[in-house]
Amino acid sequence: MFMFNRCNNWMYAFYVDYGFLGLQVLAAISSYFLLKLLWVQRRYGLPPGPNGLPILGNLHCLGKNLHQDLCKLSKKYGPIMYLRIGYVPTVVVSSPAAAEKFLKTHDHVFANRPYHQGSWYLCYHQRNLTFSKDNLYWRNMRQICSSNLFSNRRVASFESMRREEVRLMIESLKRAASNGVSVDLSSEIRSLSANMSCLMIFGKKYLDKDFEDRRFGDVIREALHISGHPNFGDYFPLLRIFDIQRLTRRFKEIAKNYDDLIEKIIVDHLDHSQEHQETKEDFVDILMDSMESEEFEFEFDRRHLKAVLLDMLTASMDSTTATIEWTISELLRHPGIMWKLQKEIEQRVGMDRFVEESDLEGLTYLDMVMKESMRLHPASALTLPHVSTEDCIVDGHHIEKNTQLLANIWAIGRDPSVWPDPESFLPERFTGTNVDLLGNDFKLIPFGSGRRSCPGLELAVTVVRFIVAQLVHCFDWELSDNIEPSDLDMSESFGTVTSRAKPLEVIPTYRLHN
Numbered sequence: 001m002f003m004f005n006r007c008n009n010w011m012y013a014f015y016v017d018y019g020f021l022g023l024q025v026l027a028a029i030s031s032y033f034l035l036k037l038l039w040v041q042r043r044y045g046l047p048p049g050p051n052g053l054p055i056l057g058n059l060h061c062l063g064k065n066l067h068q069d070l071c072k073l074s075k076k077y078g079p080i081m082y083l084r085i086g087y088v089p090t091v092v093v094s095s096p097a098a099a100e101k102f103l104k105t106h107d108h109v110f111a112n113r114p115y116h117q118g119s120w121y122l123c124y125h126q127r128n129l130t131f132s133k134d135n136l137y138w139r140n141m142r143q144i145c146s147s148n149l150f151s152n153r154r155v156a157s158f159e160s161m162r163r164e165e166v167r168l169m170i171e172s173l174k175r176a177a178s179n180g181v182s183v184d185l186s187s188e189i190r191s192l193s194a195n196m197s198c199l200m201i202f203g204k205k206y207l208d209k210d211f212e213d214r215r216f217g218d219v220i221r222e223a224l225h226i227s228g229h230p231n232f233g234d235y236f237p238l239l240r241i242f243d244i245q246r247l248t249r250r251f252k253e254i255a256k257n258y259d260d261l262i263e264k265i266i267v268d269h270l271d272h273s274q275e276h277q278e279t280k281e282d283f284v285d286i287l288m289d290s291m292e293s294e295e296f297e298f299e300f301d302r303r304h305l306k307a308v309l310l311d312m313l314t315a316s317m318d319s320t321t322a323t324i325e326w327t328i329s330e331l332l333r334h335p336g337i338m339w340k341l342q343k344e345i346e347q348r349v350g351m352d353r354f355v356e357e358s359d360l361e362g363l364t365y366l367d368m369v370m371k372e373s374m375r376l377h378p379a380s381a382l383t384l385p386h387v388s389t390e391d392c393i394v395d396g397h398h399i400e401k402n403t404q405l406l407a408n409i410w411a412i413g414r415d416p417s418v419w420p421d422p423e424s425f426l427p428e429r430f431t432g433t434n435v436d437l438l439g440n441d442f443k444l445i446p447f448g449s450g451r452r453s454c455p456g457l458e459l460a461v462t463v464v465r466f467i468v469a470q471l472v473h474c475f476d477w478e479l480s481d482n483i484e485p486s487d488l489d490m491s492e493s494f495g496t497v498t499s500r501a502k503p504l505e506v507i508p509t510y511r512l513h514n
């Protein structure tokens with residue numbers, strides 16, 4: 001009451017001094033600030049979403065497993081949801097139909113990437129493919145990578161390297177099997193994947209003496225870890241100068257270390273270029289050839305080369321590791337499915353030799369197992385952030401320029417309106433369907449879809465199918481510590497790659513005749 005009277009008196013005095021127009025202006029200004037204060041900031045036509053707090057926006061609704069929290073919110077606010085993460089207006093899509101509208105119908109508007117502090121420092125001012133803006137450079141570099149690095153011919157050219165590396169892992173597991181000891185399968189798969197990626201990209205193993213002495217493994221591990229770390233600087237631009245998480249300093253240090261190492265690798269390649277052509281070409285050779293040989297209408301120099309090489313490494317290592325780990329975990333939890341898959345491979349390969357990549361063609365049950373595993377456990381639970389280049393209307397909602405878009409791949413794979421019994425692992429659900437992994441059917445998009453979809457899909461699918469087939473064919477598996485299959489902990493650890501929160505500890509038994 002007291003407030004009301006004071007307020008009325010104050011308004012009366014203002015009316016006497018400035019008249020009715022002044023009162024109207026005052027009312028307009030106060031309403032503006034009041035609306036801002038209450039965060040009823042939502043312009044008419046924006047998608048529904050939770051109200052946010054001043055400054056933080058909706059950060060308080062989000063925990064460490066962002067994909068799960070966004071999925072829960074989407075159950076309340078719908079498959080096209082608007083929220084603000086710090087200062088970043090964000091639209092999250094969580095159903096196949098919604099994803100199709102943004103990643104297909106309006107793909108051209110959402111093909112851009114936002115500023116990303118990690119990529120800014122580590123990847124030569126976002127000169128990588130992953131976080132490059134939608135510009136002439138990105139379009140051409142994608143084309144160069146697709147035709148030179150990820151073509152079927154190129155993927156096949158690394159087959160013997162993959163065979164050799166997988167055999168080394170099988171040998172190591174076989175030794176553990178003969179001693180009857182438990183192994184950390186997560187770590188075995190991680191090393192294998194790191195070695196394969198490094199051999200393909202740089203022509204050296206992850207732990208080569210050369211690399212090890214020069215702390216290459218550490219630099220890559222740190223780059224991977226820190227680039228996936230949630231960074232307030234990406235959501236509160238004003239905080240960047242204070243560097244409260246001390247990330248900027250780390251970014252700069254890692255960038256410097258990476259630059260020293262990659263320069264050495266490039267110089268090595270230049271010194272041995274003749275030798276390399278006679279042996280196997282790696283990604284450094286291929287991209288250097290492209291850089292030197294062609295007259296481009298866009299900038300393509302050493303900074304772009306070094307940024308794209310780091311990109312390839314970070315994009316490939318953890319994503320393939322996580323996918324293999326999740327698949328083996330699901331097979332361990334479902335011994336009947338494991339048995340059925342072993343029988344399919346046995347029928348094709350027998351028990352006297354290892355699986356070859358050429359055997360994979362026609363292993364239809366393996367295909368179904370992989371799809372089902374990537375439906376429930378997409379390595380990228382959310383797409384990387386896209387950003388709109390102009391205002392647009394999607395499904396009747398007004399989306400402003402510079403709005404961030406995240407597609408919740410994890411939620412789409414568990415959407416009960418398109419997947420009956422979505423939480424169960426049932427590879428047979430794919431029998432007789434033509435749902436593939438290519439991003440044509442928005443029910444299943446572990447590699448994204450549209451212009452920003454994963455260019456490494458063919459390579460990734462080849463690698464994960466080959467390794468899963470080999471592990472399943474060569475060994476029977478048992479969980480360590482007498483854990484029952486149904487009790488296996490399947491907790492997730494969200495990041496750029498969403499992997500198992502706990503390593504997979506298992507006891508292998510070798511099952512081939514020789």
Ligand code: HEM
Nearest residue numbers: 130315316319320323379380383384447448452454456460
């Ligand atoms: C199972 C393994 C993999 C999965 C699940 C996966 C998934 C994805 C996803 C979801 C995206 C983001 C799509 C978007 O933002 O809309 C992406 C982007 C990308 N991936 Fe993969 N990926 C895998 C392996 C690889 C491999 C092996 C490479 C290369 C060696 C690679 C290179 C890239 C690159 C360069 C981009 C950025 C593309 C761009 O922005 O233009 N990925 N991937």
